Amino acid sequence: MACARGLCTADKVFIFINIAFAMYSGAMLATAARLAWDPSTYTWFRFLCAAQYRVSCAYVLAAGVWLCALVYLAAATRCLRLYAAGVACLVASEVAYGAWMAASLAAWWRSAPEAELARHGMDVMHDLKPALLAIDRYRDVARPLYDMIEEVEREAPNNAFVIIVFGVLGAVLQVAAFIMAVRLARRARGSSAGSLPEKACAVADEDSDTGAPTAPPGWRKRANLGMYTILDKIF
Structure with a gap:
């Protein structure tokens, strides 16, 4: 229990939050690199949603650098x-980015020709699976392709689930980071303000002895040494 109480202090929680921020920053910078240089990631995104792709690349990179800072x-x-x-500021930018992405993707899905192309592509995928099963001559090639299509359709929703979970966790961490930073700033200001009266009292006590001469530094040590020398000569 004592260890648990020691880990739950404001300082330790603040450290843990920033360790998580560092991990998020690395993940966002890696995602920005993939969006910029990995063809398997950016090709379809750039082809279907060019504006959203450019904004996402810039925002993910900027958010990763911001978290590093x-x-x-x-x-x-x-x-x-x-x-x-x-x-x-980071939270406000995330809200603005999310709202813009939702609105722009909704408009894209309703009217963009690329959205119609994406819908036709999904229909082609559904029509392609029976065709692959009907191919007997190239079954050793058709069957793995069919399995890959099935796996993509089955596992693709997990990406949305992971994004939602880590998005919620990131939002909680940001709220906690803001609260902890404000608390620690208030505590630091209170401790510094509390130390000022003590220093003032110490200065006042020193100044109150106006009649006493100011002793040079190290006088007590030299006085003790002189006393021991005199006693040694006497005895």
């Missing part, structure tokens, strides 16, 4: 308010 700011205790402002 937030992790760097987390190490500087004097920048906690700036860190909280950065998290708030």
